[in-house]
Amino acid sequence: MGIVTADFTVTLDGYGAGPNQRLEAPFGEFDREGVHAWHLDHADENKAEVARITEADAYVMGRNMFSPGRGEWDVDWKGWWGAEPPYHASVFVVTHHEREPVPMKGGTTFHFVTDGITSALAQARTAAGSGNIAIAGGATTINQYLAAELIDELRLHVVSFTAGVSSGSRLFDGVPRVGFEVASARHTPYVTHLTYRRA
């Protein structure tokens, strides 16, 4: 059986997004370009870590990552990733609102799961077969899986500056005590890649 992984990029003070997230600014008031420069602009220096983000055989993501905002679906909205998303596998979106599956080019299909994170993970496991499942984000969804102790390998990409915001999405918010072991730590001047395995 595969393992459940999660990659997440955080500032030195633990933020994945800033306040006031909305469709026009999915990361809210946040230096998205700076925080994500390690893979957007410097993928060459971080090749192994970039590749691992999309090597799972099925994915789970929160509604807010697929489409910021709440309420009924705009069925014209098919995510941020263009016609051919980088997942090339089934992606299970946890939501309160039903929607028919959305097949995309290149093997990605977005499925919409309305009965919670455990069900989404079970469906992803079926889709992944013996492969791995990645919890793609955002922070709220990863925190729910962390709290339920369902993440086997947490890969943090910690950038070397603080967000300097007073609110936003912070990894581990609301997560009770959970224990990991550090499997690896690799750094460039601008980012530290930390791999944690469930203790």
Add this chain to the structure above:
Amino acid sequence: MGIVTADFTVTLDGYGAGPNQRLEAPFGEFDREGVHAWHLDHADENKAEVARITEADAYVMGRNMFSPGRGEWDVDWKGWWGAEPPYHASVFVVTHHEREPVPMKGGTTFHFVTDGITSALAQARTAAGSGNIAIAGGATTINQYLAAELIDELRLHVVSFTAGVSSGSRLFDGVPRVGFEVASARHTPYVTHLTYRRA
């Protein structure tokens, strides 16, 4: 001229202490023994990092680290470190309440500074000569120096479990955007030692 360093041990979710800190429980509701096991119980595995904590030529610490609580001094209180504290140098305690210097065995003298963090650092610099100055803690004091961009080298010791508290002392709280570069990252299964230099 020496540099200004700070060593700080945090949980995976960024806490250095829990809620309800008081004289009888200086870390509040917090697994102090677990969080600090890396140097209390496993100093052998972390020899270099342990040694660096007390190799500065002068120190600055907050009132709350010297003696939790507020108000006038109990002059019988001489810190947590017994007759011979591990500093062997001048330690400048930032406080609102004047007090005569307290000389201890082994070369440590506690000085009490009532005119703020900049003055405390200036006095420590004089005491250190060409040596380094360490901001010894706690989180509130380190955060003040971080916000003022006065820390040249921040050495984080990140333990591999979350505190699972909903309040307490968190590193970087109230710190605006500040940038570092990662100088080194070393790990054991239980702790990651990250050295950041001011960018």
